[in-house]
Each structure stands twice: as C-alpha cells, then as structure tokens.
Amino acid sequence: MTAPTRGRTRAEEPAGEAAAPPRYAAxxxxxxxxxxxxxxxxxxxxxxxxAVAALVAPSFIHPHDLDVTRASGALMxxxxxxYPLGTDENGRSVLFLVIxxxxxxxxxxxxxTLMTVFIGGTIxxxxxxxxxxxxxxxxxxxxxxxxxxxxxLAIALSVVLGQGASSIIIAIAITSWTGTARLVxxxxxxxxxxxxxxxxRALGASDPQIMVRHVLPSVLPLILVSSILTIGSAILAxxxxxxxxxxDPTTVSWGSMLNSAFAQGAVTVGAWWYxxxxxxxxxxxxxxxxxxxxxxxxxxxxxxxxxx
Amino acid sequence: MRVGTxxxxxxxxxxxxxxxxxxxxGALLVAAAVGLGTGPASAxxxxxxxxxxxxxxxxxxxxxxxxxxxxxxxTFGLIYPSLNSLGKDGVPGPYLAKxxxxxxxxxxxxxxxxxxxxxxxxxxxTAEDAAWTFNLIMTNLTAATANGSLVANFASVTAPDATTLxxxxxxxxxxxxxxxxxxxxxxxxxxxxxxAHVADLKxxxxxxxxxxxxxxxxxxxxxxDQFERFTANKAFRLGSSxxxxxxxxxxxxxxxxxxxxxxxxxxxxxxxxVNAKQFDVLKADTKMTAVQEVGNGWTGLxxxxxxxxxxxxxIGTGNPLLGDPQVRSAIHWAIDKNKLLTNVLGGxxxxxxxxxxxxxxxxxxxxxxxxxxxxxxxxxxxxxxxAGYTKGADGIRVDPRTGKKLDFRLGIHSDSASDAQISQFxxxxxxxxxxxxxxxxxxxxxxxxxxxxxxxxxxxxxWTTGPDPTYLLSIQTCGTLPDDTGANGNTDAFYCTPxxxxxxxxxxxxxxxxxxxxxxxxxxxxxYQANYDIxxxxxxxxxxxxxxxxxNLLFGPPSSTGLHPAQSVFWNYLxxxxxxxxxxxxxxxxxxxxxxxxxxxxxxxxxxxxFVLRRRSTSDLRG
Numbered sequence: 001m002t003a004p005t006r007g008r009t010r011a012e013e014p015a016g017e018a019a020a021p022p023r024y025a026a027x028x029x030x031x032x033x034x035x036x037x038x039x040x041x042x043x044x045x046x047x048x049x050x051a052v053a054a055l056v057a058p059s060f061i062h063p064h065d066l067d068v069t070r071a072s073g074a075l076m077x078x079x080x081x082x083y084p085l086g087t088d089e090n091g092r093s094v095l096f097l098v099i100x101x102x103x104x105x106x107x108x109x110x111x112x113t114l115m116t117v118f119i120g121g122t123i124x125x126x127x128x129x130x131x132x133x134x135x136x137x138x139x140x141x142x143x144x145x146x147x148x149x150x151x152x153l154a155i156a157l158s159v160v161l162g163q164g165a166s167s168i169i170i171a172i173a174i175t176s177w178t179g180t181a182r183l184v185x186x187x188x189x190x191x192x193x194x195x196x197x198x199x200x201r202a203l204g205a206s207d208p209q210i211m212v213r214h215v216l217p218s219v220l221p222l223i224l225v226s227s228i229l230t231i232g233s234a235i236l237a238x239x240x241x242x243x244x245x246x247x248d249p250t251t252v253s254w255g256s257m258l259n260s261a262f263a264q265g266a267v268t269v270g271a272w273w274y275x276x277x278x279x280x281x282x283x284x285x286x287x288x289x290x291x292x293x294x295x296x297x298x299x300x301x302x303x304x305x306x307x308x
Numbered sequence: 309m310r311v312g313t314x315x316x317x318x319x320x321x322x323x324x325x326x327x328x329x330x331x332x333x334g335a336l337l338v339a340a341a342v343g344l345g346t347g348p349a350s351a352x353x354x355x356x357x358x359x360x361x362x363x364x365x366x367x368x369x370x371x372x373x374x375x376x377x378x379x380x381x382x383t384f385g386l387i388y389p390s391l392n393s394l395g396k397d398g399v400p401g402p403y404l405a406k407x408x409x410x411x412x413x414x415x416x417x418x419x420x421x422x423x424x425x426x427x428x429x430x431x432x433x434t435a436e437d438a439a440w441t442f443n444l445i446m447t448n449l450t451a452a453t454a455n456g457s458l459v460a461n462f463a464s465v466t467a468p469d470a471t472t473l474x475x476x477x478x479x480x481x482x483x484x485x486x487x488x489x490x491x492x493x494x495x496x497x498x499x500x501x502x503x504a505h506v507a508d509l510k511x512x513x514x515x516x517x518x519x520x521x522x523x524x525x526x527x528x529x530x531x532x533d534q535f536e537r538f539t540a541n542k543a544f545r546l547g548s549s550x551x552x553x554x555x556x557x558x559x560x561x562x563x564x565x566x567x568x569x570x571x572x573x574x575x576x577x578x579x580x581x582v583n584a585k586q587f588d589v590l591k592a593d594t595k596m597t598a599v600q601e602v603g604n605g606w607t608g609l610x611x612x613x614x615x616x617x618x619x620x621x622x623i624g625t626g627n628p629l630l631g632d633p634q635v636r637s638a639i640h641w642a643i644d645k646n647k648l649l650t651n652v653l654g655g656x657x658x659x660x661x662x663x664x665x666x667x668x669x670x671x672x673x674x675x676x677x678x679x680x681x682x683x684x685x686x687x688x689x690x691x692x693x694x695a696g697y698t699k700g701a702d703g704i705r706v707d708p709r710t711g712k713k714l715d716f717r718l719g720i721h722s723d724s725a726s727d728a729q730i731s732q733f734x735x736x737x738x739x740x741x742x743x744x745x746x747x748x749x750x751x752x753x754x755x756x757x758x759x760x761x762x763x764x765x766x767x768x769x770x771w772t773t774g775p776d777p778t779y780l781l782s783i784q785t786c787g788t789l790p791d792d793t794g795a796n797g798n799t800d801a802f803y804c805t806p807x808x809x810x811x812x813x814x815x816x817x818x819x820x821x822x823x824x825x826x827x828x829x830x831x832x833x834x835x836y837q838a839n840y841d842i843x844x845x846x847x848x849x850x851x852x853x854x855x856x857x858x859x860n861l862l863f864g865p866p867s868s869t870g871l872h873p874a875q876s877v878f879w880n881y882l883x884x885x886x887x888x889x890x891x892x893x894x895x896x897x898x899x900x901x902x903x904x905x906x907x908x909x910x911x912x913x914x915x916x917x918x919f920v921l922r923r924r925s926t927s928d929l930r931g
Contacts, residue, residue: 069733270589
C-alpha cells in the first residue's frame with residue numbers, strides 16, 4: 001500500500017499554467033474573465049477616453065483659451081462651428097471647459113478615493129484584527145460617522161477648512177471612509193478565522209506581520225473593487241459640493257461649470273449646451289467607474305464568476 | 309428694493325435686490341419652483357397678498373440702530389416712521405413732521421409733528437419719540453453704529469411739547485430733511501418700547517411680533533433668511549396716498565436668480581430683480597413688465613491700504629504691501645472696466661469712476677482727463693517696475709525691501725454670481741502685471757465680519773445710496789473706524805485722512821447747492837486717487853414684475869435714455885394695486901422646458917450626491 005503522494009496532485013495541474021509564474025497566470029485569468037464582460041469593456045473604454053483627454057488636454061488647450069480676460073467668443077451663445085458646444089457667460093468654449101474640467105474632477109475623485117480607502121482600510125483592518133476593546137471602539141467611531149448626515153457634514157467641513165480642492169478632498173474622505181472600513185473589517189474577520197493565520201500566529205508572527213503580510217493580501221481585491229466604485233461616487237460628491245458653491249471659482253471643474261451655469265441664469269436663458277455638457281460628462285465618468293468596478297467585482301468574486 | 313444708503317449684496321450689477329448665486333437653498337428653491345414646494349404663509353383667501361423677493365443681502369438684524377443690510381433697511385422703511393418722506397421726485401416731504409421752519413441763523417430747526425397718530429399698540433406718537441431716538445444715537449456709541457454720522461452735526465434735540473421737535477445743529481446743516489427719511493435715513497422708534505432695551509441694545513434683536521411700529525405695513529413675523537410677513541396698516545395716510553392696497557405683503561428671500569425667475573414665472577412671487585441675461589428673455593414675455601432703472605449704487609474692489617483703529621493702532625492681517633499707493637494704482641490701471649460692464653452686466657450699467665452713482669446726476673463726478681485711469685496693463689507694469697517690484701521666476705513680483713511676493717487675498721461673496729465672475733477677470737488681469745491673487749469665497753456675514761476686523765487684503769463690495777450722499781461719504785471718514793477691540797465701526801475700507809474728513813464736515817454745513825457739489829466732487833477726487841475703493845461699475849436696476857398679479861408697482865416715467873428713476877420699496881409696496889380680476893393661471897412660458905430641465909438636473913446632482921455619500925456608508929450592509 002502506498003499512500004497517495006503530493007506528486008500526483010501536482011501532476012494533475014494543467015501543464016500550460018504550470019509553466020508561467022503563478023502571479024501572471026492569475027492576471028491572465030483575470031483578463032480573460034474581464035474580457036468576457038462587455039459592460040466592463042464599455043466602462044473601461046469610457047474611462048480611458050476621459051483619462052486620455054484629461055492628460056493630453058494641455059497639448060491642445062492653451063491657458064489663454066480658459067482665461068476669461070482673453071476669451072473672444074460671444075457670451076453664452078449656442079453651438080457654432082468654432083464652438084461646437086457653445087460658449088459660457090464669458091465667451092469661453094464649453095468644449096474646452098468640459099475637457100479641462102475632467103482634470104480637476106478626476107484628480108479630486110481619485111485623490112479623495114485614495115484617502116478614503118487608506119482611512120477606511122486601516123481602520124477596518126485594525127478593527128477586524130484586534131477584536132477586543134480596540135476593535136469595538138473603532139467600530140463605535142465608525143458607526144458614529146455613519147449616522148452623521150454626509151452632505152451637511154461635507155458642506156460644514158469645506159466651510160471650516162476654507163474653499164478649494166484640498167478641503168473638498170478632505171470633506172469627501174472624512175464622510176465616506178466608513179463603508180470601506182466596515183467592508184474591510186468583515187473580510188478581515190473572515191480571513192482571520194482561516195487556519196493559515198492561526199498557523200502564522202503559532203509560528204510567532206507579530207500582529208503587524210499577520211495584518212500586513214497575510215491578511216492584507218487577501219483583503220486587497222475587495223479594496224480594489226470598492227475603491228473603483230468609490231471613485232465614481234467621489235467625483236459625484238465633488239460635483240455636488242462644487243455645485244453648491246464650495247469650490248474655488250477660478251478652478252474649472254464640472255461642478256463649478258454647473259454652478260456658474262445656474263448662477264448666471266442659464267436655465268432662464270435656455271442655454272442647454274452649458275447645462276447639459278458637464279452633466280453628461282459627470283454621468284459618463286461615474287457610469288464608467290461603476291461598470292468597470294462591477295466587472296472587476298464579478299471576475300474576482302468566486303461566487304459571481306462563471307467558472308465553466 | 310432701491311433707494312437706500314446701505315451696504316448691499318453686490319451679487320448683481322450693483323443692485324439692491326439682485327438675486328443671483330447658487331447655494332443649497334437656491335438649488336432647493338429651484339426644485340421648489342419646479343413644483344416640489346410651497347411658498348410661505350399665504351394669506352386667507354379673501355385677502356389680497358403681494359409676494360415679492362427680498363434684497364439679496366438679506367437681514368442682518370431687525371435692530372435699526374445696528375443694521376446696514378438693504379433687506380433690513382427696506383423693512384425699517386415699511387414699519388417705522390421717519391420725520392420726512394422722500395417724494396418720488398427725490399425731494400423730501402412731510403411724514404411724521406407735517407411742517408418745519410428754520411431760524412435765521414439756520415442753526416435751529418423746528419418741526420411740527422402730526423397730531424393723533426398712534427403706534428400699532430395704541431400708544432400715541434409724539435415728538436418725544438423722535439427726540440428720544442435722535443438723542444440715543446447722539447449719546448450712545450452702540451446706538452450710533454448704523455446712523456451716527458447723520459447726526460454728527462446735531463447739538464441738541466428736544467421736544468418741548470407733544471407736537472413740537474426742536475433740532476439745534478452745531479453749524480448749518482445742508483441735508484437736514486434727508487436725515488430721517490424712509491429706508492436710507494433714521495427710523496423713529498417708539499420710546500415706550502425701546503427705552504427698556506438701551507442696556508442690551510447691542511444684543512437686542514427686536515424680534516417680538518408683531519413689531520410695534522407705525523408705517524404703511526406692520527411686521528407680523530420674520531423667519532430668519534426665509535421670509536417676512538406684513539399686514540397693511542389700514543389707518544396709514546401720507547399726503548394723497550392712503551393705506552396700502554394689498555392686505556398682506558410677503559417678502560421672500562430667494563438666493564438664486566433662476567429660482568427667483570422660476571418663482572416669478574409660476575406666480576409664487578409677483579416681482580423680483582434679475583440679471584441682464586434674464587432681463588432680455590423676460591422682456592419678451594407679455595405677462596411680465598421689465599423695468600430698467602438708473603443705477604443708485606456701485607460695485608467695487610476694496611483695497612486694504614493699512615487698516616487702523618480710531619486710536620491709530622494697526623489692526624488686522626492686511627498685507628502691508630498694499631499700503632504702497634503705487635501698488636494700488638497699478639491694480640487700478642490693470643482693470644478693464646468696459647470688459648466687466650459687457651460681460652457681467654451685459655452692458656446694462658455705467659463704467660465706474662466717481663464714488664457716487666449716476667442715479668443722482670447732481671453728484672456725479674468724473675476724473676479730469678489727465679487723472680483718468682483706463683485699462684493699460686503696460687502702464688500698470690511700468691508703475692510697478694519703477695517702484696522696484698521685480699518679477700521672480702514664477703512671474704510674480706517681489707518687494708525688494710522685504711523679499712515678500714505681491715500675493716494678495718481677494719474676498720468674494722460665495723453666493724454671488726457676479727463676484728465669482730469678476731474675480732476670474734481680476735485674477736487674469738493681475739497675473740498679467742505680476743500680482744497673484746488667492747480667492748477667498750466667503751459668506752456675506754463672514755465677509756463683513758472679516759471686513760470689520762481688517763482681516764483682508766482685497767474685497768468685492770457694493771453700496772447703494774439715497775439722494776443725499778452724506779451717509780455713503782461718511783463711511784470713508786476716520787470717525788467710522790472701529791475702536792481698538794474692532795467693534796463700533798462702520799468703515800468701508802479703513803480709509804482715513806484729515807483732508808477728506810475736513811471736506812466731509814464742510815459739505816454737511818454748506819447750504820449753497822453749487823458750493824456743496826464742488827466740495828463733494830473734491831471728496832470723490834480724493835477717493836479716486838487713493839484707490840482704496842476702485843469703483844468698477846454702477847449697474848442698472850433690472851426689475852421684472854407680473855402685470856397680471858400687480859399693477860402700479862414701479863413709478864416714474866423713463867428718461868430719454870429709457871431708464872426709470874431709482875425706486876424705493878416705500879412707494880412701490882404702498883402704491884402696488886391688486887389686479888381687478890382674480891389672479892391669472894400659473895404661467896406656462898417659452899422656457900418652461902429649460903426650467904424643468906434645469907430643475908431636474910439640480911435635483912439629480914443633489915440627490916445623486918446625497919445618495920452616493922449615503923450609499924457608501926451602507927455599502928457593507930449590502931455586501
């Protein structure tokens with residue numbers, strides 16, 4: 001009688017994947033799964049289009065095009081050949097404004113999300129790992145932030161911190177980290193119950209070591225999905241706060257465009273090109289992030305993936 | 309609305325009841341106007357009610373000794389009497405005083421006060437009420453906060469009997485009949501009510517309703533930053549004018565210009581101020597009467613050239629580099645006022661020069677050709693070059709003495725669309741001459757609080773005035789500087805020179821009209837050269853009312869240029885007449901689609917934002 005050997009198990013693995021390093025294999029598997037989701041591709045293409053436009057904008061939009069003192073178009077005029085999306089109240093091209101606005105909107109969205117994920121991830125991880133008093137205390141703090149009404153809190157914060165991009169980023173981060181924290185904590189609890197964590201502990205690994213080396217890698221995919229979905233909401237939150245007049249009026253962003261459009265009476269005048277353009281841009285980008293995030297979620301979550 | 313010597317909300321083209329801006333309230337009000345909300349406190353069905361919009365500045369306090377926002381001053385004009393009225397022609401007439409005489413030396417004025425008038429609580433109105441009000445302002449530093457400068461030349465005020473008021477002045481006073489007029493003058497308050505509040509005058513808010521007063525209207529309630537509700541004083545008589553024709557009056561504060569227009573279109577308000585673009589659209593609507601009034605105020609850029617208290621102590625955090633007259637002068641040369649007039653006002657106004665607005669042509673002043681500052685960035689640059697400010701690597705000039713950059717804060721009203729628009733231009737123009745600007749977008753109250761503590765470098769500001777310029781001129785005198793604690797001041801921009809103060813005192817006591825105009829012109833010249841207030845433009849008043857809801861709202865035939873005289877709420881609301889027939893059906897107008905699209909867009913952004921912020925906090929529950 002020979003006991004079944006491990007060698008036999010290894011022999012059953014498909015030969016092709018055994019050749020590639022496991023990390024790239026996982027990536028390839030992920031890419032293949034992602035490509036099977038058309039909505040994910042649509043979302044990604046939308047995002048890439050905006051990202052590219054935002055990045056190359058300085059090559060075809062001169063600062064003078066956005067300088068109100070040098071704008072030469074008619075004031076709040078409907079689309080024409082020279083101004084395909086019409087002009088704003090100062091005679092600037094709405095097309096240029098919306099492209100330039102993508103820079104501020106995407107930047108604030110991404111940075112606010114990084115902060116959100118950092119705060120939420122750290123608190124969730126610590127709370128999930130130290131389940132005693134520390135964990136309870138952190139979760140009480142989280143609960144406390146959850147019941148605070150986010151929009152008034154964000155408005156109050158940006159008033160206290162002064163107007164501008166940085167305070168809007170902080171306001172968004174402070175009001176939206178709680179979701180990530182609870183998500184990460186739940187996953188940390190699940191991972192913490194697995195035998196390999198106990199094994200690590202038995203081998204003498206310290207708490208930080210377990211958290212960073214063992215728990216975090218297992219939680220990362222979840223954080224990735226959550227953060228991609230959060231970017232969309234952060235961009236919307238940025239637009240909301242700037243629309244409410246909490247941004248710097250000289251910075252062009254989609255929210256500030258909507259703010260000026262309303263403040264200048266675009267509704268009464270019927271300047272649809274000025275109102276709809278930033279609105280649709282916000283819609284597309286938020287949709288792009290949502291589609292992309294959902295697609296990644298489906299690919300990464302074993303319960304959702306069709307493994308056939 | 310209209311005539312008043314008051315710091316007003318500069319959100320519009322230098323206009324009192326300009327309602328622009330976007331804020332949460334405004335956005336929600338757009339939503340309300342699209343059909344989700346209802347207006348405040350409508351009157352009983354049989355009563356006729358007039359709903360109008362408030363001056364965008366709102367109400368700082370209902371205490372008339374402290375207040376200087378237009379929303380509040382308009383209120384005092386409606387609910388408190390004054391010695392004189394100001395006729396529609398701008399000439400003072402009788403009100404509490406039915407007649408007056410002056411002594412031969414022009415130092416003693418004797419007013420005969422109307423007999424038999426009663427405050428709203430039934431107590432008689434006597435000359436003693438007026439004497440007490442004036443004396444309080446003359447003797448109590450807190451009571452003098454708002455209107456102290458108007459009685460500075462008073463020696464004594466007495467009431468020998470119930471119908472006689474004797475005012476003795478230190479020197480003959482030219483503007484005596486303008487000192488106590490509705491809206492821009494001193495309101496007379498009931499002594500029997502206010503004598504109990506002298507001790508706590510600084511904190512007293514005067515919010516016991518109905519407010520005891522006498523005027524065309526009686527203030528029944530005020531919901532902070534929302535609306536005021538008045539009932540008509542049916543016993544009111546003034547000359548040929550009887551009581552108000554409407555039974556109730558609601559003055560509503562709408563913080564957004566499109567919200568105001570939406571409210572006007574669907575009949576929630578009968579009258580509102582609009583911006584130039586809206587004016588042109590609404591003018592075409594037959595249900596609307598659009599009136600363009602000559603500007604009675606200015607919108608300007610204030611520069612903190614070195615703030616000091618009354619005792620001469622430096623105060624606040626203003627950048628000392630602005631104390632250099634060359635820097636201030638260069639800023640003036642760098643501004644293209646014509647471009648601002650075109651872009652911000654759509655040309656509906658006049659380019660700013662002198663300190664007093666064109667509504668009162670007798671005071672209008674223009675700089676001599678040699679002194680006139682025009683848009684000339686090259687000249688601005690050469691002034692700064694000559695003064696030794698050299699450009700650094702980043703294009704921003706540096707002061708060679710201190711090594712500090714020419715980098716200034718510009719405070720703007722966060723809810724003002726025109727401030728936001730102007731600030732973009734200022735930033736562009738000043739960058740061109742090597743001055744960098746950081747924009748501080750502040751609430752109306754915060755900006756004024758920073759102003760009084762001198763915690764600012766540059767500010768957007770706006771004032772309106774009545775026909776007598778004394779008050780508006782007074783806020784540039786040393787006497788309006790704050791004390792060492794930063795309180796009890798009403799200065800405009802911390803300007804203070806003995807030369808100007810001397811002329812100020814002189815113009816009040818100069819009875820010869822031509823001579824007085826000359827002195828006032830000299831004063832405007834001094835202010836023009838000082839560059840503490842760079843007057844950008846005087847915006848026309850753009851007023852639109854629904855002619856199917858109200859008639860006789862605005863008075864005065866247009867001039868040859870099509871401009872109506874500046875208006876006073878005192879006459880407007882008194883003369884306003886309900887339409888003969890029942891009020892018209894809610895409006896359905898050409899750009900209703902635009903309204904709906906706009907309203908829906910606002911809602912989507914707000915709801916989506918709220919939803920998203922909310923969603924994140926619950927996303928873990930949904931797994």
